[in-house]
Amino acid sequence: MKDFFNLAFNNLRHRGIRSWLTLLGIFIGVMAVVSLISLGTGLQTAVGAQFGISNTELITVQAGGLSSAGPPGTGVTNKLTWDDAEAIERLSTVKAAIPRMMPMGKLEYNDILGFGMAVSIPDGERRKLTHEIMDIEATEGRMLKDGDTNKIVLGWNFYASDDLFGEAIVPGKTVLIQDEKFIVAGILKKKGSFIFDNMVLMNEDVVADLFDYGEDADLIGVIVKDKDLMERAKEDIEKLMRKRRDVDKGKEDFEVSTPDAMLDTVNSVLGGVQAFIVIIASISILVGAVGIVNTMTTSVLERRREIGIMKAIGARNSQIFMQFLIESGLLGFVGGLIGCVLGVLIGIIGVLGINSWIGADVAPSVDFVLVGGALVGSFLIGAVAGIVPAMNAAKQNPVEALRG
């Protein structure tokens, strides 16, 4: 078997450019699939990170639901309340339920007026929990403490770029929020998410006062006792909230979402795009396979004499068949190999491009199972395409073949 591979490999080395051109279909197809799937993993992570979907133990309760336009809580009449949060926290599956406020407000610095989202941070021991859940920490200065009534912490973008306010805002500076003075206590570490990197953290009582929340909340972040209890906790919360808000099942004016569900939404969109590309790629591969059939058929005709010689010196039909089959498979494999190399490169470059474009921080990844599968697949496609030409080669009459 190894001998036939060597022989086939040797024959391929002597192939003309015409043979290689027929591989174009295979290589474009494989390249499309590999690059898109590599990109897809990157895109998925990037989009996920953008929406801050990183923690998998957090259930979010919102009034109005995910489908409502605008930031959480806006345009909703029947708001969530602190009482709702307390009730949810009493559920057996729930560890903590933290009411959160995320109002849009105006922010002034360096005589430039901007808008941004303030995010409430609870007091006491929940502060640390919230930091953990949101996976945030200060890169400059410090995070907020209880009693920080005139202090804020800013997202990375305020510090990283001077586009927003003419100059970067550093800890110790004073900014105006809703016309009130606040001192910047710290800057958050870069998250690669447009939400996290542009937010303004304030203590919850400060947000409630400044934006007149009273007992309302924009969303309730629920931490489940155990990861395995996610689905049960979600059902418990839905049941409780239906009762509290007096709505029937199916007509909820609130939404309880798990990170999995949010990721699913992202994935289904990306999946649709990928499926489309895969279909295009399959057509391309099919064209490539036909190209291999063509080039192998020509090759058998051109090499009749060689087939005759091999038969004269003792090659059995099965051995001729194997040799041409393997040659055809290798032809496909080479197409797949080029496709994989370029596909992976495009994937990596694409992910790096996404990173610099939307400020995400996704590590480019190479899916070796995908690449391995693509290589094996290309070999098989080549081999299948070579079956008929190889059969033709095998059944050449030696006398006629020797005549050339």
Place this chain on the structure above:
Amino acid sequence: MVKEVSKELIRLRNVSKFYHMGNSVVKALNGVNFKVYNGEFVAIMGPSGSGKSTAMNLVGSLDVPTKGSIYLDEVDISTLSESELAQIRGKKIGFIFQSFNLIANLTTAENVMLPMMFQGEDINERRATAKKLLSLVDLGDRLDHYPGELSGGQRQRVAIARSLANDPEVILADEPTGNLDTKSGGNVMEFLEKMNKQGKTIIMVTHDPDLAEKYADVVYWLRDGILEKVTKRVGKRFVDVTKKTKRKVKGKGGK
């Protein structure tokens, strides 16, 4: 080395080969009988169209007869399957062609190794044998050359080495000097003669009576698909030993 002519190696019994060309039938061979004994140097002589190539294809088990039987080592090869024929060809027969028929993409060593590969021999053994055989034909220093880099005479010597790869009983040479100048042709013939002296049976197809009578022990003269006469070396002369009409033929050359 004394030649031992004893065992019957090949026997053609009433062999005919017909080709259909449109509506007419071409009788390339028509009822040919002959025997080749182990260790003989046989020439099949005839002008073009005499059926000598057809005879060689049949003896070489590249083709099967329309009628009659061909025995190789007492096995009737006209009844064998294609795969069995290939197996026998690879093992018992070595081919040498007028146009060398080496595979251009393979080095000389690889060309010589190829018949052994088809017999499933181990790669190291193949390499060793190829090296030995190529040294035998004075090409031990050309192992990694491609056929395109060799002269005609050298190529034909590679072909001789290849024909010996599986240590066959018979070497079939089809106009082995046809594409060569006199000097390299003579050189190639010397090697064939050497092989014959070492006990290999050689069947050479040629249209050149001088060449035939210079090297062969027995000459089969074909004309229009029929065995016209058989001449045999007796001493320095060739004697007509055809069964029907026994008449003397003046021996040419001789050694």
